[in-house]
Amino acid sequence: MARLAARSRRPPLLGLLTAVPLLAAVALLAIVALPAAALGQPADPLPSWREGAVKRALVDFVGRVTREGGPDFVPLAERVAVFDNDGTLWTEQPVYVQAAFALDRIRALAPEHPEWTHTQPFRGVIEGDGHAVAAAGEKGVVQILAATHAGMTTDAFGQLVGDWLQTARHPRFDRPYDTLVYQPMLELLGHLRASGFKTFIVSGGGAEFMRVFAERAYGIPPEQAVGSSGATRFEAKAGGMPALVKEPTIEFVDDGPGKPSGINRFIGRRPILAFGNSDGDLQMLEWTAGGAGPRFLGLVQHTDAEREYAYDRQSRVGRLDRALDEAAGRGWSIVDMSRDWAVIFPPVPGGER
């Protein structure tokens, strides 16, 4: 359907070409080859989105809320857009990127922890025994987080994550994780910002983890990356530099019903656009939808096993079930990745890093 729409604009031009002399045709071809912007028409702000209902709804929404004097105009200060991160802005399969970092980190630290060879969940991580790790349950997750995300300064943690992103590669795509971001979403973030929106991440992942790459990868500054967080302890040693030390205490879980709380706490204003991809984003979309005035609610549905992954109702990571039903019932936009996105990932910058 998207391709038909794109084609349907060409026939009149072709018909015109056969009816005019050769030189004029050549001149006309030159004009046709010019980018739309050079002809005074606005360039397509979302070139990686195929024509279709979702792209139309997005472009229409941004047009309406920015049209001064129009019935749906929204003042600059209220143009707040929130995006989930994992599965909405970048790939979350086969495991969340932050989990891949934590598991690599356990393996790197193992030589300093001989006791891990006979303690779960560490032994399972070291031996690649997923069942043993899963069997350790939530307690195991907390132990892994404590061992990999605490007991160091915030500066040291940022350095560790940055170094890891430089060397780690996604197991299937063999690319740095922070290049596995969705090109259509980068274009949407850019179009929103060019239209006066402030763009925020509101993720269940760790805020300090995301902040290492969010500005470079998405153009989103640290203070606009909202996420889960652990406690920190301020240490001012006499004569030394003060430090913030990461503690093994989880302070705030920014997921599910925590997302509206996180929005309230960090942003302090109700968004008018929200994008997610899983049931953990449902309450964020409900909260965004609940305000007065124009709203855009979107879900990314992963339908492209060939170019990325295909998963929804049954998935362990990024399950999309209740939110899909609610989106259908309330007329929210559902991105069918395979149909709506002409491109999934941007090219790897410089071929390699």
Next chain:
Amino acid sequence: MARLAARSRRPPLLGLLTAVPLLAAVALLAIVALPAAALGQPADPLPSWREGAVKRALVDFVGRVTREGGPDFVPLAERVAVFDNDGTLWTEQPVYVQAAFALDRIRALAPEHPEWTHTQPFRGVIEGDGHAVAAAGEKGVVQILAATHAGMTTDAFGQLVGDWLQTARHPRFDRPYDTLVYQPMLELLGHLRASGFKTFIVSGGGAEFMRVFAERAYGIPPEQAVGSSGATRFEAKAGGMPALVKEPTIEFVDDGPGKPSGINRFIGRRPILAFGNSDGDLQMLEWTAGGAGPRFLGLVQHTDAEREYAYDRQSRVGRLDRALDEAAGRGWSIVDMSRDWAVIFPPVPGGER
């Protein structure tokens, strides 16, 4: 000293005037009377600051960090400035404004709570018995906060605070509280923003309380107002509008050593300029000072009993003791309100509201 410096620039001009013919002198006077900007000189960005060491240090700092190619140049993204609120941006005497709100709210709610006439700390509030309120200690404070800041939606709370600010008046100045902001600090905030800084509040006060007026009063948007916060609970009633309900649980205290944690959590980047006025700001200043590169650290010392208040080491509200010693020892800038500020408050907008 500040006035001497201002005077010392005039004598040469006066000397010049006596040496030239009358017409030329009149022409010269006309030029002298023109604002600096009209002569191509930059206008004074801080007109309410008297000439002196603090003003010089501020203007010099902003000049250095924004001079491209200079040794102290700081890229746009890293120009983060943090300000305490109570006593640094607005008046905190005789009680914190948020406390005045809470006490007024208790009195307004009293008819619905007959039991308060025989329960402390409520009885003390209703009868204006400060000793009884103080005797209830921290537990009393939490009870007052729970009764006035919880059990309602976030939207309803914002409305209550907004309504209160419209009608409440400061007991001494008889003006709306949110007009008792410091004109010199408004100019500093504006100068910093015009120089590419992001300006944040980092306050021990409640974030949701400040956000009601911070944008109007200081030009600081909600997501740049960091403060203490209570928990919120998301409620999505079938068929109804979703709501965020404020809970009586204090979630985060953004004061003292909590300020660096709050900066890490909400801003995610170390500031290069920090301003406070009390010992509760000491760790924020230490944390800011601890980074590499140019830094500005400032403390407002309340020395002006006539135009505002005079208090420091012995004060119950806004005690400035340890931080004053550390500022002196480390060469941080200390604003002597009575000496450094030509104006304290802006005129009341429209005379009344």
